[in-house]
Amino acid sequence: MFFAVVRFWPAVDAMMLSVSRWNLVGPRQFVGLANYERMAGDPVFWQVLGNTFEYLLLGLPVSLVLAFVIAFYLDRVEYGQGLLRALYFLPHLTTATAMAWVWRWFYQPPPVGLFNAWLGALGFGAQPFLRSTTQALPAVLVAAIWAALGFQVVIFMAGLKAIPRSYYEAAAIDGAGFWQILREITLPLLAPSVVFLLITTSIGLLRIFDLVYNITAGGEGGPLNATKPLVLSIYQSAFARMDMGYASAQTVVLFVILLALSLLQMRLLRGRDEGGRG
Amino acid sequence: MSNSSRGSKLVRGVIGAMLGLGLLAGGATRAAAVEIEYWQYTFKQRVEAMDALIKDFQKANPDITVKHVTVPYDNYRTRIAAAVPAGEGPDVTQLFYGWLGDYIDAKLLQPLPADLFDTAAIDRGFFPFVQGMKVKGQYYALPTAVRSxxxxxxxxxxxxxxxxxxxxxxxxxxxxxxxxxxxxxxxxxxxxxxxxxxxxxxxxxxxxxxxxxxxxxxxxxxxxxxxxxxxxxxxxxxxxxxxxxxxxxxxxxxxxxxxxxxxxxxxxxxxxxxxxxxxxxxxxxxxxxxxxxxxxxxxxxxxxxASYWVNGITAKAKGEKLAAASKFLAFITTPAAMQMWMETVGELPARVDLAQTDAVRNHPKYGPFVRGLSYAVATDxxxxxxxxxxxxxxxxxxxxxxxxxxxxxxxxxxxxxxxxxxxx
Structure with a gap:
């Protein structure tokens, strides 16, 4: 009962809000699907949705491959592994707000910005980064990937450690090569970690907010909405524009996407498990 | 030995109970004094200034206590909207001048009582753009300070x-x-x-x-x-x-x-x-x-x-709380309060005569803002x-x-x- 009230009531309430007009202080007014119609006709909403998927589709593969490669080689380090792992994990303990501000300074124009200073030293021209409609989103994403890396590396390493050494030894005796071992032993046995990270990383990327809010001017997800993800748009509709109905309608969309994605990934996991057993 | 110790425990218990009752009684008499709540969003200098104003107000009005509640800016509107219709929350609250229409539509505010707030006097006393706080001839809120x-x-x-x-x-x-x-x-x-x-x-x-x-x-x-x-x-x-x-x-x-x-x-x-x-x-x-x-x-x-934050009396305040809330609102919009607010927060007095004194007009830092106020417009x-x-x-x-x-x-x-x- 308690669980139902705490867990489901807000969700039900959000669905009901999404068919209302409410400015937080007045009475709620039922407006049917008007919020959804407005959403469909709002170019900013489509841009925001596109950004959200860009964060996901660019961020997911890059961050997981990178984390795996780091974990794979870190697993083979014999001395100071604990220290290195701790160093990789450190960003995970930092608040996103502080990180965002540090990265904001990294992306400054020369001579202040670190990245532009490097580019200059290598003889390249200065890049606008956060002040560009095309570079801003990838720039934010790099910071997000960096921030998530530590957690992913630790999970991968735990997964790698759980694979019995004897399997590798047996494979080596049978003459299997590096790629074969990776493909036939490491990756299949790592599947639970991979799926866990796929789900958590996807959800994390789809819910990206605080980083964008703090790294862009005025917390607007600019320039020209180029970096604005769905959650920031929801936040602005709700708490800057006091438009709770429209915010809830967007929340419902986000909920549907997250649900669909989680179901899909759980299905993939089950399919793989059964395949493994067969 | 054990008996006497039990006896002394009993005595202590009785004394304790009596003391407790006495405290309760004392609490009850004190509760007869009016307590009102004041809400604003969390901003260091504003909170300090308001704490000081409340202290002065309570000294002048020992029968009224003001509870000062600060709410993070992001939750500010939500909290007020949830609390006031339920009869909870602030009796006097701060709001951005641009929100007045929403608040009146939502019946969160009541007009300022005419006995303490004379419309003509406010029209004359405050900067002209403050008249935006007047709806159908009645003021609903007043600023302590204005910005330019x-x-x-x-x-x-x-x-x-x-x-x-x-x-x-x-x-x-x-x-x-x-x-x-x-x-x-x-x-x-x-x-x-x-x-x-x-x-x-x-x-x-x-x-x-x-x-x-x-x-x-x-x-x-x-x-x-x-x-x-x-x-x-x-x-x-x-x-x-x-x-x-x-x-x-x-x-x-x-x-x-x-x-x-x-x-x-x-x-x-x-x-x-x-x-x-x-x-x-x-x-x-x-x-x-x-x-x-x-x-x-x-x-x-x-x-x-120009832009400004105002203070209004919520619909929740009735009877003696309304009287106390009005008194408090009048107090925080007095010239002395405005002077103090300017020195603590850096915002300018909302009363023309106070802002346009030579001391303020020629002040190296407040002066330029105050001179700007005389021709400033607050965007609607x-x-x-x-x-x-x-x-x-x-x-x-x-x-x-x-x-x-x-x-x-x-x-x-x-x-x-x-x-x-x-x-x-």
Missing amino acids: LALFWNRKLFRDAGLDADKPPATLADLVDVARKTTKRDAAGNLLTAGIALDTAGQDVQWIRQVLVNQFGGMPYSADGRKVTYNSAAGVAAVQWYIDLIGKEKVSELGFLTDGVTAFRSGRAAMTIDGSFRLGAFDGQKGLDYGVTELPGREGVRSNF FVDESIQRKVMMDLIDTVLLKKTPVADAVAAASVEEQKVLDGRK
Whole structure:
């Protein structure tokens, strides 16, 4: 009962809000699907949705491959592994707000910005980064990937450690090569970690907010909405524009996407498990 | 032995119970005094100023206690909206002037009682734009303080550029000239020191819309506030002038040192435009030698933008709480309270006579803001945050998408008109 009230009531309430007009202080007014119609006709909403998927589709593969490669080689380090792992994990303990501000300074124009200073030293021209409609989103994403890396590396390493050494030894005796071992032993046995990270990383990327809010001017997800993800748009509709109905309608969309994605990934996991057993 | 110890325990218990009852009784008599709640959002200087005002108020009115509640800005409206209809929350609350319509529609506020708040006296006593708080002849809220914009300049950078450190620009043409002389770039053309820090996420949007448009001979909005009117030759010229600071004169860049406040306080911008509420931050910056002057004029036209937070009595306050709330609201809008607020928060007195004393008018830091208030306009926002975003995007489309200024201004005015049309 308690669980139902705490867990489901807000969700039900959000669905009901999404068919209302409410400015937080007045009475709620039922407006049917008007919020959804407005959403469909709002170019900013489509841009925001596109950004959200860009964060996901660019961020997911890059961050997981990178984390795996780091974990794979870190697993083979014999001395100071604990220290290195701790160093990789450190960003995970930092608040996103502080990180965002540090990265904001990294992306400054020369001579202040670190990245532009490097580019200059290598003889390249200065890049606008956060002040560009095309570079801003990838720039934010790099910071997000960096921030998530530590957690992913630790999970991968735990997964790698759980694979019995004897399997590798047996494979080596049978003459299997590096790629074969990776493909036939490491990756299949790592599947639970991979799926866990796929789900958590996807959800994390789809819910990206605080980083964008703090790294862009005025917390607007600019320039020209180029970096604005769905959650920031929801936040602005709700708490800057006091438009709770429209915010809830967007929340419902986000909920549907997250649900669909989680179901899909759980299905993939089950399919793989059964395949493994067969 | 054990008996006597039990006996003494019993005695102690009885004494304890009596004491407890006595405390309860004492509590009950004290509860007969009225307690009212005051709410505002969390902002260090404002909280300190209000704590001091409450202390003085309680000393003068020992039968009233004021509970001071501060709420983080993000939750502020939600919390009030949830609490007041349920009979909880504040008796007196602070709100942004642009929210008044919403609050009245939602029946969160009641009109200020006529016996303590004389409409004609308020009309005369407060700055004219405060009349926006009057609905159908009745005031619903009053400010303690008001804010306006001014030009801040860095004396050291002026001196370094060979300029008179005590002679800030008085006109827009002067401003461009001074900005050119104070801008520094390295051999590769990278900006080292900005002539003027520009920041559309800061106060620049208000400067462009309410000040520059006016100075270039236009009007940002129709007199009744229902139509966007800056899509005119004057509006285009005003935006073009602002864009030229970046594109043609190259005296600034958006996002330089992340934001305008940082650029100025770190001594890397010779000028910036900001509100009186920024004095605290700049004063706290070691080694920053700065001055404040009125916003530069153009062809004799001076303009300014005012904004303010107000205090109102919620619908929850009734009977003796209403009387106490009225008394408290009257107290925090007295000249003495305003004086104290100005010294603590840096915001200006909302009463004209108080703001226009020689001491304030000639004050090196408050003076320019107060002089600006006499001709300032408080934009009649429907939704400040969307209207700000429209202006930010207008500047970004010109700078990043190379859209012609006239087209961008036209598109922005259509976009902002939609917001104004949403007014009930």
